[in-house]
Amino acid sequence: MAVAQIDYSQAGELKIGQVGIANLRVRTLDVAQLAQEMRERVQRAPKLFERAAVIVDFxxxxxxxxxxxxxxxxxxLREAGVIPVALAYGSSDNEKLAVEIGLPLLAKFRAQYEPAGGSTVVGGASAPTARSEPVVGAEAPPPTKAAPAAPVAHGGQPGLIQTAPVRSGQQIYADNRDLTVLSTVGAGAEVLADGSIHIYGALRGRALAGAQGNEKARIFCREFHAELVAVAGHYKVLEDIPKELRGKPAQIWLENEQLNIAALD
Structure with missing residues (x-):
């Protein structure tokens, strides 16, 4: 008796960009599969993805x-529960397509998919370089056991220090540097940095490190309850994170294109 093989590959790779906008890079042009994958994402985390703005990248x-x-x-995608707002910039054909379907072009999201050092794009196409929704890996202990006591410079600039709590609806962005929050990040709040993020209180909202694609960025927090964490666009939502890590001091980092989350000793 023949055993049916199940295809676990995803047709679309979803990454989280700056200001929380999601970038959907289409890897397989299967409309039904792409819609189903997006519908499942919305069902798993409706507070994050329902009616969320999405950039479509061909x-x-x-x-x-x-x-x-x-x-x-x-x-x-609209029927699945999200709102496509633009196409990611690509070839001249892609520019013509944007005009035909009445959507704008955005360029900055595209760079987060390209490997470090730059890659050659031929005919507007490049090979995907990251896995979608990387698996949480808490088995291996992180190389650093505690957050640094002072912000680490990124890109030659001093880190940004936020002393007051970041409340629901607020957004703090450290442009080309690290971000240190000396208090809490509340539910519905968002902190972003092109470098690493250090939170000395509870993280209940969203934290996005390496917002411009820095895969060496990390996130540290004293109490982990995050709605969403992301490093260089690779993300996890609270529903995907083991319960034993919730409420614990944690570190989040990217290794071999997988998002790792582990408790800090």
Whole structure:
């Protein structure tokens, strides 16, 4: 008796960019599968993804889709619960497509997918370089056991220090540097940094380190309850994180294109 093989590969790779906007790089142009994957993401974390703004990136395909297929995908994503707001910049064909379907082009999200040192893009297409929704790996102890006592400079600039609590609806962004929060990050709040993020209180909102693609950035917190954490676009939501890590001091880092989360001793 033949055993049916299950294909676990995903058609779309979702990353979280600056200001919480998600970038969906299409790896397989299967409208039904892409819509189903997005629907499942919304169902798993409705507070984060329901009616969320999404940038659609066709840069992982060998050929830019035609307008009819692109419109079908945009409609399907809307029905799945998110709001496509733009296309990621790519080839001249991609620019023409954006005009045809009436969406703007955004360029800055695209760079987060390219490997360090730059890669050659031929015909507007580049190979995907990251896995979608990397697996949490808490088995290996992190190399650093505690957050540094002072902010670490990133890009030659002093770190940004936030002394007051970051409350719901607030957003703090450390441009080209690390961010240190001396208090708490409340539910519904968002902290972003191009470098690492150090939180000396509870993290209940969102923390996005390496916002411009720095894969060496890390997140440290004294009490982990995060709605979402991301390093260089690789993200995890609270629903995906083992319960034994919740409420504990934690470190989040990226290694071999997998997001790792471990308790700090």
């Amino acid at each position: 840069g992982g395909l060998a050929q830019t889709p035609d307008a009819a297929t692109a419109r079908a995908l945009i409609d399907a």
